[in-house]
Amino acid sequence: MRVGVVTFPGSLDDADARRAVRLAGAEPVALWHADADLHGVDAVVLPGGFSYGDYLRCGAIARFAPVMEPLVEAAHGGLPVLGICNGFQVLCESHLLPGALIRNDHRKFNCVDQALVVESTATVWTSGYATGQRIVVPLKNGEGGYVADEKTLDGLEAEGRVVVRYAGGNPNGSYRDIAGISNERGNVVGLMPHPEHAVEDLTGPSTDGLTFFTSALKAVVGV
Amino acid sequence: MARVVVDVMLKPEILDPQGKAVAQALPRLGYDGIAAVRQGKRFELDVVGEITEERLAQIRGAAETLLSNPVIEDFTVRVEDAI
Numbered sequence: 389m390r391v392g393v394v395t396f397p398g399s400l401d402d403a404d405a406r407r408a409v410r411l412a413g414a415e416p417v418a419l420w421h422a423d424a425d426l427h428g429v430d431a432v433v434l435p436g437g438f439s440y441g442d443y444l445r446c447g448a449i450a451r452f453a454p455v456m457e458p459l460v461e462a463a464h465g466g467l468p469v470l471g472i473c474n475g476f477q478v479l480c481e482s483h484l485l486p487g488a489l490i491r492n493d494h495r496k497f498n499c500v501d502q503a504l505v506v507e508s509t510a511t512v513w514t515s516g517y518a519t520g521q522r523i524v525v526p527l528k529n530g531e532g533g534y535v536a537d538e539k540t541l542d543g544l545e546a547e548g549r550v551v552v553r554y555a556g557g558n559p560n561g562s563y564r565d566i567a568g569i570s571n572e573r574g575n576v577v578g579l580m581p582h583p584e585h586a587v588e589d590l591t592g593p594s595t596d597g598l599t600f601f602t603s604a605l606k607a608v609v610g611v
Numbered sequence: 612m613a614r615v616v617v618d619v620m621l622k623p624e625i626l627d628p629q630g631k632a633v634a635q636a637l638p639r640l641g642y643d644g645i646a647a648v649r650q651g652k653r654f655e656l657d658v659v660g661e662i663t664e665e666r667l668a669q670i671r672g673a674a675e676t677l678l679s680n681p682v683i684e685d686f687t688v689r690v691e692d693a694i
Contacts, residue, residue, distance in 0.1 A: 445680055452677070481680065488683045490621075491628045535625055535683060561626065 389609045391601075392419040392429035394459075394475075396450045400437035401472065401584060408584035409433065412601030424454035430608045431468035431512075432459060434475025436528075436582055446489060446531050447477030456482060468512040468604050469576045473529055476568070476578030485569055485578045486544070487536030492529070493561025501593040502527035502581050503555040504567055508548050511574040516603035523552075523596035525586040527559060527567075532580040534562035534569075544569055552579055613662045614691040615670050619679045620651035654678055655691075662690050 391409040393416055395402045406416035417429050421439075426432065439450035450456070456478075463469045463484050471479035479485045492498060503524050506517040517523070536544070541564055544550055552568040560580070568579025583597025621627050627649050634648040654674075658666060671688055679686040 444677070448677065448680065480682070486682070488680055490625065490683060493626060493628055495628045495632055533626070533628075537624070561628075 389414040389431070389605050390417050390429045391415070391604070392417045392426060392432045394419045394421060394432065394434055394455055396421040396437070396439035396453060396474075396478075398438045398441055399435050399474070401435040401582065402437070404582075405433045405435040405472065405584045408587045408598065408601050411587050412598055412605055414601065414605050419455055421450070421453040421455050424457055426455070426458050426462060426467075431470070431604050432462075433584075434469065434471040434478050435584070436473030436475060439474055439478065442474075442531070445477075445481065447474060447479075447481040450474075450478045451481040460484060463571075463576050466573060466575050468607065470513050470600065470604070471576075471578035472582055472584060473532075473580055476580055477531070479576065479578040484576050485571060486540045487534055487569070489531050489580070490533045490535055491531045492533055492559075497528070497530040498532065498559050499528040500526070500559060502559060502567075504552045504581060505555045506551070507553055508551045508570065508574075510548060511551055511570045511577050511603075512607040513570075513577040513600045513603050514551055515607060516599040522555060523586075523599075524594045525581045525583050525597045526593065527581040529560070529580055532560040532562065534566045534580070536563065541566075547572065551577055552581070612660075613658050615656045615658050615662065615667070615688060616691055617654040617656065617670070617674045617678050617686055617688050618651060619654070619674070619684050619686045620649060621684055625683045652678075 393405045409416040506521045554565040583600040586592035586597030630648040630650040
């Protein structure tokens with residue numbers, strides 16, 4: 389299985405995302421923002437960072453990068469896409485996921501090992517977890533407050549599309565403690581915390597994040 | 612040339628931490644009596660040629676697509692004097 393990881397100008401966590409893909413047993417493929425081609429990959433990760441310096445709004449300019457055109461089309465067709473942190477912001481700006489991310493309510497940059505509860509295992513990226521499983525992965529952002537109107541939030545809850553929720557206190561003012569959501573089909577998932585930083589004991593607070601990547605591998609290859 | 616101004620503001624129901632920080636700083640400087648502050652963005656677009664309804668519609672399209680995120684923000688478009 390080949391998993392593309394897009395590098396935008398200002399992406400930071402693309403190398404870690406490729407490493408997580410490799411540790412999960414898949415082949416990472418570096419994709420370039422200015423290349424309007426997905427090079428036949430089986431899934432795509434939009435990594436964390438500060439694409440285009442977070443100018444205008446986080447993810448607002450990356451959304452119009454050439455690579456996003458085939459990506460949005462493929463995502464509508466069922467291609468597994470995972471957006472982490474800035475990648476989540478790009479997915480919201482692209483309208484592949486509803487809502488938006490705004491500045492943390494306490495106005496400080498957050499960098500913590502964050503407890504989460506996996507609420508939906510019906511997505512390509514979380515099928516390997518148990519429903520209700522508590523995991524710990526790093527969270528690091530300044531604009532991680534998830535917002536949407538009440539109707540959208542009610543819809544997400546009713547359809548089981550809240551994928552991960554913050555546990556042990558809300559770190560950034562996200563409405564209803566939402567840390568990550570999916571599209572209706574469950575192939576597109578976005579979250580603010582960083583599973584790709586929790587894939588090895590040496591470098592992460594846990595290896596809880598690896599299951600995001602092995603779940604996708606299993607969904608695509610069936611192993 | 613003419614200047615078109617696009618003002619973008621967070622929707623009223625969306626929390627504005629930056630505006631809140633400004634509101635908290637004002638009384639410390641002695642500027643009392645300000646109940647709330649909302650912070651927005653102002654874009655000045657210098658438009659080549661005459662401003663027609665068609666051009667304005669284009670600019671509204673740009674405001675809706677790129678300059679603002681309609682999920683969390685509202686915008687207004689207005690023409691300033693020729694420059």
